[in-house]
Amino acid sequence: MKLLSALPFRLSFRAWLALLIIVPVIPAPALAEWRTKTINERSYVPLADFAAAFAMTKGNRRSGNGEIAFAGEAHRLVVKTDTREALVDGVRHWLSYPVVTRFGNPFVSLADINATLGPAMSPSSVKAIKPVKTVVFDPGHGGHDKGGRGPYGNEKDYALDVVKRARRILESKGVKVVQSRLSDVFIELHERPKMNKNYESPVFVSVHFNSAGWKPSANGIEVYALPSAGLPTTGKAPDPILDRRKDAGNAIVPASFVFANTMQHTLLGKMSESFDRGVKRARYVVLRYSDVPSILIEGGFVTNPEETKKIHSPEWREKYASAVADGILAYMALANEQRLPKRAWDYGREGSDEFVWEE
Ligand SMILES: [Zn+2]
Structure with missing residues (x-):
């Protein structure tokens, strides 16, 4: 909301999304890069973009209480807007920053994609993992x-x-x-x-x-x-x-x-x-x-x-x-x-x- 009020005119969501910055993707298998948007002074990514990278599409969820679900053959993700709680492949995870909505579309912080959502769904992509004895x-x-x-x-x-x-x-x-x-x-x-x-x-x-x-x-x-x-x-x-x-x-x-x-x-x-x-x-x-x-x-x-x-x-x-x-x-x-x-x-x-x- 802060961002909108700072703008001299109202942008449509599509136009606003077009202003997204592109940054390299770390864990996702499909996308080459994420589109980011600064919200609350942090980089955020459209949640739909993250979901698409893991072959998930938006599902139905109890509407009206802020819960948003994505599902695919291999993965499931449910978030609740304005909270830091996420159900990732059926297990609860706590994010660093809340999921937020802009123009009715959910955004997740890039920090949470890199630190939590990406590694949770693609553990084999984490380079810091070394053999254990x-x-x-x-x-x-x-x-x-x-x-x-x-x-x-x-x-x-x-x-x-x-x-x-x-x-x-x-x-x-x-x-x-x-x-x-x-x-x-x-x-x-x-x-x-x-x-x-x-x-x-x-x-x-x-x-x-x-x-x-x-x-x-x-x-x-x-x-x-x-x-x-x-x-x-x-x-x-x-x-x-x-x-x-x-x-x-x-x-x-x-x-x-x-x-x-x-x-x-x-x-x-x-x-x-x-x-x-x-x-x-x-x-x-x-x-x-x-x-x-x-x-x-x-x-x-x-x-x-x-x-x-x-x-x-x-x-x-x-x-x-x-x-x-x-x-x-x-x-x-x-x-x-x-x-x-x-x-x-x-x-x-x-x-x-x-x-x-x-x-
Ligand atoms: Zn103890």
């Missing part, structure tokens, strides 16, 4: 730092238990696995990724459980990767200082994002009862200090009455650990053999279809 597990918290406290136990113990189980599964398949902590001890956050440098071609996986004592209904699984330098974290407005901090993890962000995306698809596919909280972005210390592909998994809420019972059960933790191991194996198959990772719907899970709230 070692898994560095980081069981969250430990010692005096109990993490989230549930009615039956503490996050630190569940995290260590899941790591031990996932490690056993991965080692049985010949994967080298090490851990930032082997027992109930506290290790400073910035120390945890330091062990990466002792091993050949590692990935870093921090295992946590969530808590929200103020909101017992909160439940579900989310996976975090570092945001690209200059882009905001999920649930927060852009921060001109924190978002531009120089972090060791910045260089490897595209690979970390594909790892997070692959993990969330696998976890949701295998844990069919778990709610999809999405692939998120945060500048957690362990992700900032890690210069290899790195993710942080929140495997459910110890503060949710139903979920905490499951987390406390060894059978559930074994199943969950197996899903975590499979998510790592799926990323390794992509990195080492260029094998495309399965999507949540390949496991028979119905795609996430409702919009929630950003937090």
